[in-house]
Amino acid sequence: MTTPTDRPTRLGVQLQPQHAAYPQLRAAVRRLDEAGVDVIFNWDHFYPLSGPPDGEHYECWTMLAAWAEQTEHAEIGALVTCNSYRNPDLLADMARTVDHISAGEDGTGRLILGIGSGWFERDYDEYGYEFGTAGSRLDALAEAMPRIRDRWARLNPAPTRPIPVLVGGGGERKTLRIVAEHATIWHSFSDVDTLRRKLGILRRHGDDVGRDVSEVEVSTAVRGTPGEQAQELHDAGARLFTISADGPDFALPELDAWLAWRDARNG
Template identity: 50%
Template sequence: MRRFRVGVQLHLQATTIDELRTAARAADGLGVDSIWVWDHFFPLYGDPDAAHFEAYTVLAALAVDTERARLGALVTCNSYRNPNLLADMARTIDHISHGRFTLGIGSGWFERDHTEYGFAFGTAGERLEALGCDLPIIAERLAALNPPPVGPLPILVGGSGEKVTLRLVARFADGWNAFGPPEGYARKNAILDQHCAEVGRDPRSIERTVALQPSEVADAADFVEAGATHLIVMVGHPFDLTPVATLLAAADA
């Protein structure tokens, strides 16, 4: 049994669809527990006008291409899709993947996505308020869809805001994602436990994931000590999966 789960996030910039699909198949073949993409419309680093693809249509393709790993966006921007539609899209990909979809979601932060695609950017507080309103709508739509999801279709919320985001995780989510360093992650993890106690939630019911740069793989033990149960390596083109293989070896040791 693995000491922790291992995932990979494949960046949708400066690449091709064929390269993305090949990388996902390779990661699935390595035995990763999860494969993720991000949810943006433009590159986040390097050439700001490099090639880029949309998350959910890519995820539908990867659902066909892969057989083992769970799939999702790390994380979906709540601003970009009607919550009822998003639930239906997630359910449909869950069927395509035979029950392997996780709905990762957050309030969003990348202003260029919003302005160039015509979504209201507003303030961070307004985006968090919208997320809090939309999470129960998503859950209600998932429960009403016919046919329902094949798998459990867990909801993962990404973010580290101590007063609002982590409280939303405690109320609505099956998983939580944040970033390092390990000491910061440990502090946020403890605050999430406190929010769980306030709402009468068993903190062990929430999966704790952390997104790592390839250089942070060497600190895997520290992240596990900090409370992470699922470590996800962020990889850009040309999709070198060596750090992922290293993390898998550590998890299986």
């Protein structure tokens, strides 16, 4: 079993698909793939989250299908898919399809299914989804995960590999329970002290469901250049570090520093 001490350190980049024309996104994703980024994420929203609220924006999963063709090396995924927006069986089929599109010569796909319960109310209102409550959306996510896995087991062809599942969020009672039951990767926005505390809670959920959660890769969002806090997060167990870039130019002046920091951690 892979443990945090022997798991490689990885670098992710979230390209926030807002305020840019698609050729700019295409150029950015190719640039990151060629630079050696481990994972390239988008997000699953229908409108910008910052800047002009009705600015240019693109849909998540059709974009991921394009990225599957436009990249060769990096894993790809959403940070994160909103469970509310698609039937879980349909989402499983979409993920399986993108997984196959992304497969290289060895036949292994590069998709990560990043998923969460959803939170951006405008998306729900504008597209006609029931917003509900934070609790009801988390309950729906818990109900969706077994359906997704069951659909993967019945699809023809099957996914190229067991598709990694990234669960996003830090809720201690429900979200971390879902992580313990279903996640390959857990992503949060945590400082060092919060991360350590939540990892303790995650271990208790793992005990409750009979799973050793040390096999879950710990992912965190980071800003700026790597420094003392990045190393402290690494020491606490984080192994996937994700920076973000916004349109229209998706500038990442800190990218080279993060790539060098990652490579130094991996010896």
